[in-house]
Amino acid sequence: MKLLLDTCTFLWAIEGGGELSPTVREVLVDPAHDVFLSAVSVWGITIKHGLGRLPLPEPPERYIPAQRTTRGITALPLDEDAVLQLPRLPALHRDPFDRVLVCQALAGGFTMVTPDPEIARYPVRILW
Numbered sequence: 059m060k061l062l063l064d065t066c067t068f069l070w071a072i073e074g075g076g077e078l079s080p081t082v083r084e085v086l087v088d089p090a091h092d093v094f095l096s097a098v099s100v101w102g103i104t105i106k107h108g109l110g111r112l113p114l115p116e117p118p119e120r121y122i123p124a125q126r127t128t129r130g131i132t133a134l135p136l137d138e139d140a141v142l143q144l145p146r147l148p149a150l151h152r153d154p155f156d157r158v159l160v161c162q163a164l165a166g167g168f169t170m171v172t173p174d175p176e177i178a179r180y181p182v183r184i185l186w
Contacts, residue, residue: 059091061185062134062168064159064177065099069112072125079186082171086129093171094134095126096162102155140165151176 063071070077071086078086085091100122106112114121126133136158143161151157151174160180163170169183178184 059085059185060166060168061085061091061093061171062159062163062166063093063095063099063131064156064170064172064174065102066173067171068095068099068125068131069103071129077173079173082186085171085185089130093129093131094168095122095131096134096159097136098155098158098162100133134162134166136162137165147180150179 067078067082075083075086086093100118103112103114103122104118107114107118116124123133125131140158140162143164144157147157147160151160153176156174156177159170160177160182162168163182164180169185170177171185172178173186
């Protein structure tokens, strides 16, 4: 299964996973699944860190790639196909970062790993 982590899921996973569901914890360590982190999530983390709202032990440009690599998570760039999904989405979620993650999941055939009930309102596969 191709899994796209939402931002909070990635952060919880690298912090030890206490907030993750047992299913998610199990799936994230199963090598049968391909796990991805979007550049959109990296963008959001970097913005929050820069505003002082998300402390990290190192600058995001070192911390995020190191954590991804350690956990076998692949970087997912944002591409045109995903962005062109945006006009097809109803305005159910107010967070533009989450809406673009939904677009990436739809365009790439990903299952989103998220606890967000607003994301679950979109026609995207959810794992939690």
